[in-house]
Amino acid sequence: MIAKTMAEPHSDDGAPQRHPRLAVTFAARLSFDDVHHSYHGKETIRGVSLTAEPGEVLCLLGPSGSGKSTLLKIAAGIEAQSRGRVMINDRExxxxxxxxxxxxxxxxxxFQDFALFPHMTILDNVRFGLTALGRKAAVAEAHEALDRVGLxxxxxxxxxxxxxxxxxRVALARALAPRPGVLLMDEPFSGLDSRLKDTIRADTLAILRESRATAIVVTHDAEEAMRMADRIALLRDGALVQVGDAHEIYRRPADLFAASFFAEINEFQTRVQQGRVETPLGTVPAGNHADGTRVSAAVRLSDVTVAAQGGEIPARVLSRRFIGVVEILELAVPGSERAIRSRIRADLLPKGLRDVTISVKQQDILVFEKER
Structure with a gap:
């Protein structure tokens, strides 16, 4: 139903009727400069310096308690930082x-709960923030914003x-109607039916691109961040772990936490010996890690290739779970006390097959110094 509502209407002659273009904003640059925040004596934000460039969609990503929503509240002025500065277009x-x-x-x-006023009409909800305009102009702006989101x-x-x-979408229309230079969105899709998230997310992103506002989106979902963001800022315990585009963070994670947040991994604890790191799935150069250094090696489930034969390592299938497009396998391999997991295309292997082979490309074995 919602997908149908979002589709472009057509005129009697079959030509698509475009929604009026949402009024373009003057996108602003928002910067955090060495921002700290404490709550009841506990430091919740630790020295965050980060900039959202004009017209950029920046996702703040991380688990619960990482400081994402607190940063958003500091940017909005709902919370005050204990140290540091927030600047918009270089103005403090x-x-x-x-x-x-x-x-x-x-x-x-x-906000996450959309915060619509139940006693107001949809139009009045959207024009609520248009206090700088006269009633007639505010109603016209609200109608235009609603038309653009298909409502x-x-x-x-x-x-x-x-x-x-x-x-x-009403909440989005209300937030954009005043033409803000920066739009802050706190978990905007978390309450939606999972079947509709992709459609609503894509439509929201299209509206953000058209309005040209700078957007900072809070999410705990790595895939959502990769789908939406120009850049992603990954946080943990109130500190920045890594900032970059989706490809950069996924392919070159800064540490084991970053690697595991973007994909399920097989993890191995080992030490560097003679400049090499040995794992049950292969041996790789240790890079800058000195001999004797304790390291964690990680291999994503999708990087473990499983075949009936021809692979480099013999393995035995302990279990396989069909989940639609893919299957999750648990495998016993020599040298590993724990089962190795793999994510493969469904029906790639014959049913009932027990003895298989696996392969992992050397560049897919990620090595990080072990966290203390």
Whole structure:
């Protein structure tokens, strides 16, 4: 139903009717400069320096408690940092020299629960933040924003009649209607049906691109971040682990945490010997790690190739779980006390096959110094 609503309507002659273009904003640069934050004596943000460039979609990614939402609140002015500065277009909006309230920052907010007012019509919800305009102009802007997200026909309705996906789009329209230079989105898709997430996410990204606002999106879902972001900032325990585009972080993770956050991995603990790192799935150069250094080696499940024969390492199938397009295998291999897991295309192996071979490319064995 939602996907159909989002599709472009057609005129009587069959030609697509475009939604009016959402008014373009003047995208702003938002920067965190050595930002710290504490809560009840516990440091929740530890020296974060990060910039969202004009028109960029930047995802703050990390597990619960990593500081993502706190950073968003600091940017919005809902929370105050204990140290450091927040700047918009190189102007300090929070720091030793200034503290602008949220309504003075030119920032749009979109919360996880959408925060729609149940007693207001959809149109009034969208025009709620257009306080700088007269009523007639505000209504016109709100109608245009609703039309762009495909919900103009719900203008006189109330939030309770809308599905979760439709409410999400109303919240997006409301956040963008004032044409903010920066849009902050806190887990905007977490409450949606998993079957509709891809469609709603793609449509949201298209609207963000058209509006040209700088967007900072909080998520705990690595795949979601890779689908949406120009760049990803991965956080852990209030500190930045790595910043880069999806390809860079996935292919060259900074540490074991980054590698495991973006994909399921097989992990091995070992030591560097004679400049090499030996694992049950192959031996690789140790790089800059000195002999005797304790290291963690990681291999993604998708990088373990399984075949009936012709591979480099003999293995025995302990279990296989069919999950649609792929199967997850657990395999016993020489030299490993724990089962090795592999993610392969479904039906690649004959049913009932027990003895197989596996191969792993040398560049797919990732080596990191062991965390203390």
């Amino acid at each position: 909006v929070a720091g030793p020299l200034a503290f602008l309230p949220p309504e003075k920052r030119g920032i749009g907010l979109m 103009a026909h719900y203008a006189a309705s109330y939030p309770h009649v809308l599905s979760g996906g439709e409410q999400q």
